[in-house]
Amino acid sequence: MLPVPYLSFVAVTKNFGTLHVVETPFNLEIPRGQFVAFLGPSGCGKTTLMRMVGGLDTPTDGSILLEGAPVGGPDRRRGMVFQSYSSFPWLTVEQNVLFGMKYRTDLLPSEKRARALHYLKLVGLQDFGAAYPNRISGGMRQRVAIARTLAAGSEILLMDEPFGALDAQLREELQVELRRIQTEDTKTIIFVTHDVEEAIFLADRVIVFSPRPATIRADIDVTSILGAVRDLTTRDGQAFFNLRTKILHMLRNAHTAAA
Amino acid sequence: MMGQSVAPLARLFVFRGALSRNVRLAAGCGTALLALAIWSAAPAFGWTNPVFLPSPLDVVEALWIMVTQNGLLTDAGISIARVWGAFLLSAVMAIPIGIMMSSYRIVGSSLEPLIDFIRYLPVPALVPLSIIWFGIGEETKIFLLWLGTFFQLVLLVAEDMKRVPQEYFEIAYTLGAKPRAALTSVALRSMLPSLVDNLRITLGWCWTYLIIAEIVAADNGLGFVIWTARRYMETSQVMAGVFVIGIIGLVSDQAFRLAHRMMFRYL
Numbered sequence: 001m002l003p004v005p006y007l008s009f010v011a012v013t014k015n016f017g018t019l020h021v022v023e024t025p026f027n028l029e030i031p032r033g034q035f036v037a038f039l040g041p042s043g044c045g046k047t048t049l050m051r052m053v054g055g056l057d058t059p060t061d062g063s064i065l066l067e068g069a070p071v072g073g074p075d076r077r078r079g080m081v082f083q084s085y086s087s088f089p090w091l092t093v094e095q096n097v098l099f100g101m102k103y104r105t106d107l108l109p110s111e112k113r114a115r116a117l118h119y120l121k122l123v124g125l126q127d128f129g130a131a132y133p134n135r136i137s138g139g140m141r142q143r144v145a146i147a148r149t150l151a152a153g154s155e156i157l158l159m160d161e162p163f164g165a166l167d168a169q170l171r172e173e174l175q176v177e178l179r180r181i182q183t184e185d186t187k188t189i190i191f192v193t194h195d196v197e198e199a200i201f202l203a204d205r206v207i208v209f210s211p212r213p214a215t216i217r218a219d220i221d222v223t224s225i226l227g228a229v230r231d232l233t234t235r236d237g238q239a240f241f242n243l244r245t246k247i248l249h250m251l252r253n254a255h256t257a258a259a
Numbered sequence: 260m261m262g263q264s265v266a267p268l269a270r271l272f273v274f275r276g277a278l279s280r281n282v283r284l285a286a287g288c289g290t291a292l293l294a295l296a297i298w299s300a301a302p303a304f305g306w307t308n309p310v311f312l313p314s315p316l317d318v319v320e321a322l323w324i325m326v327t328q329n330g331l332l333t334d335a336g337i338s339i340a341r342v343w344g345a346f347l348l349s350a351v352m353a354i355p356i357g358i359m360m361s362s363y364r365i366v367g368s369s370l371e372p373l374i375d376f377i378r379y380l381p382v383p384a385l386v387p388l389s390i391i392w393f394g395i396g397e398e399t400k401i402f403l404l405w406l407g408t409f410f411q412l413v414l415l416v417a418e419d420m421k422r423v424p425q426e427y428f429e430i431a432y433t434l435g436a437k438p439r440a441a442l443t444s445v446a447l448r449s450m451l452p453s454l455v456d457n458l459r460i461t462l463g464w465c466w467t468y469l470i471i472a473e474i475v476a477a478d479n480g481l482g483f484v485i486w487t488a489r490r491y492m493e494t495s496q497v498m499a500g501v502f503v504i505g506i507i508g509l510v511s512d513q514a515f516r517l518a519h520r521m522m523f524r525y526l
């Protein structure tokens with residue numbers, strides 16, 4: 001018997017009333033621990049597909065399976081990191097991370113605190129535990145959200161353009177950081193973006209989407225091209241540049257094909 | 260020489276310019292003092308008839324007599340109790356109902372048209388009806404205040420709840436919260452600052468309606484005191500009564516603002 005894939009989309013379609021977001025049955029398998037980027041023009045349905053994994057939207061048809069079982073409503077196994085409103089402004093950084101474990105009954109308060117500290121360190125915020133989110137930078141706020149989701153014990157991180165509102169330099173810093181965090185604390189990540197470089201730099205695998213209704217334009221194994229280790233020099237290599245050009249062409253063709 | 264003496268004045272009138280805190284404070288106090296001076300001068304120099312515009316000192320004297328001999332503080336206490344009674348009643352009803360209206364479409368759709376209609380009924384127009392129903396006891400006053408504030412507040416609360424970002428709920432759900440827990444530990448917390456602000460505004464409205472209620476249907480309270488003084492042309496007492504209401508309003512408003520600042524330092 002074939003092993004059950006970790007996460008799979010099985011013949012998923014989705015429409016909002018008359019708006020067909022995913023029309024042709026969508027199939028995709030994601031192995032455990034893979035960092036997958038959903039890349040495509042805005043409005044193509046990336047967010048919707050990701051939200052269905054999180055249980056925040058339901059497929060019109062087909063199903064999404066986690067270790068063979070249909071994902072139900074949202075729960076702690078699948079954590080979200082949004083672009084805005086990613087942390088609670090009335091809680092300090094540390095309280096935000098602790099909130100990730102608020103509904104866990106398997107941990108003692110002391111264990112929760114220890115875990116919070118551990119993840120604050122992992123994202124480099126150990127010195128900002130007592131600060132409120134409005135006192136820290138946008139990049140730090142996204143780190144808080146990442147730490148909170150990790151502390152919650154989520155196996156799958158669903159990230160919807162989490163760095164979209166940050167300036168270029170901060171963004172690059174966080175990308176390096178996120179890649180490091182993922183290698184240290186192996187998680188399956190679905191990362192939605194419309195930025196080609198971000199997708200290539202971060203992901204093991206990039207799914208390139210067509211404009212809506214969403215179909216897979218390409219499924220690219222980035223790790224076989226760039227290797228698993230990514231750092232600031234990754235972007236300077238010829239391989240990176242070539243891949244970027246190739247994908248940009250794909251997206252451009254996708255646009256003209258639709259028009 | 261000339262340029263130097265003109266420059267500071269010119270600096271005060273830079274279009275949309277900045278101004279130091281001390282200058283702003285001085286300007287505010289200066290205007291108030293000037294108004295007070297004109298007010299004092301008008302009856303003293305015979306510009307106005309003291310029967311219609313008594314001097315500030317007359318008003319202070321009237322206030323003193325009212326407090327020491329006429330039990331003004333009791334009337335103030337009665338008015339405060341009425342205002343807070345009606346205010347709390349409105350709040351206790353409006354907060355849960357407003358939240359329900361934004362949590363369940365069916366509740367919102369059912370209640371909104373009716374509330375919107377009642378909201379536009381002018382409170383003074385309902386005084387006769389209210390007297391027919393409740394006589395001139397406490398019920399009438401509480402009813403009028405409640406009528407004037409509940410229907411406004413419930414929509415404000417519904418709006419506050421609607422403005423809680425969907426992301427906050429979804430974060431809570433993906434961390435294992437059930438809807439009820441998301442409501443209490445996230446949504447309520449998120450809307451609290453604007454809720455406190457809306458309560459402050461509602462309390463202000465209560466005072467407006469209180470005076471109407473006490474003028475038409477009361478034998479005590481600040482509105483009654485003012486209205487009685489008017490009948491005897493005791494203008495200084497009328498002004499003293501109005502002054503007391505102003506002070507109470509100012510103090511409670513500032514108290515709310517202070518509480519807001521202390522509770523929501525993270526904003």
Ligand SMILES: Nc1ncnc2c1ncn2[C@@H]1O[C@H](COP(=O)(O)OP(=O)(O)O)[C@@H](O)[C@H]1O
Pocket residue numbers: 016019021040041042043044045046047048049212
């Ligand atoms: N809840 C919803 N109701 C109606 N339409 C929606 C809803 N969510 C998304 N859409 C529409 O579905 C399409 C795909 O949206 P989305 O998945 O957010 O795209 P992307 O993330 O790729 O930019 C868009 O046209 C969007 O307006």
Ligand SMILES: [Mg+2]
Pocket residue numbers: 043046047048160192
């Ligand atoms: Mg999107």
